[in-house]
């Protein structure tokens with residue numbers, strides 16, 4: 001499944017442009033300096049911010065088309081979004097965070113079971129914990145698990161290593177590589193770190209302001 005994105009969007013007084021094809025398997029990195037608009041582009045793809053113009057489609061399904069007035073709500077886009085600040089539900093235990101979207105899916109839409117996700121991410125010992133008691137790496141794995149259990153067509157990871165120490169970064173990088181290689185899910189990966197891009201062998205898409213804006 002290829003995700004095709006060609007949009008412009010307004011943020012405050014700036015216009016941001018993004019054009020990319022996210023490959024069916026592998027990692028596509030949205031790269032650019034702080035404030036370039038990378039998170040805004042993920043938000044637009046996920047359906048949280050409405051672009052000014054353009055189209056977003058995945059495998060023939062149009063998620064957004066300004067000219068045709070198509071703007072699918074987030075839950076129909078099936079974007080597994082892992083926010084930079086994770087946004088785990090603080091009052092729900094890990095188990096209930098993981099199952100939040102999964103419980104709302106039709107059984108036919110589910111392609112991963114909770115047991116598979118828990119095993120894949122090594123979350124078995126954390127299920128009764130509240131998010132406030134988790135380490136940064138554990139919380140990141142729970143957020144990735146919650147996204148995977150929402151039966152996504154693709155995963156969007158916003159600077160997933162930014163709040164982690166060196167050892168935890170390596171752990172999460174290995175998780176992301178296994179999602180790429182074993183689950184073979186398209187991954188859109190926001191970073192401003194060239195080392196992450198070369199380690200993940202990602203295709204790079206530059207995000208920046210529209211010339212003249």
Ligand SMILES: Nc1ncnc2c1ncn2[C@@H]1O[C@H](COP(=O)(O)OP(=O)(O)OP(=O)(O)O)[C@@H](O)[C@H]1O
Nearest residue numbers: 011012014032033034035036037038039040041192
């Ligand atoms: N809700 C908003 N209203 C107005 N301007 C915004 C809003 N959100 C973001 N911006 C502005 O839009 C621009 C792009 O922000 P965005 O967070 O998308 O950049 P980024 O490339 O992800 O940055 P970072 O790497 O620092 O996370 C910035 O100038 C930011 O100040």
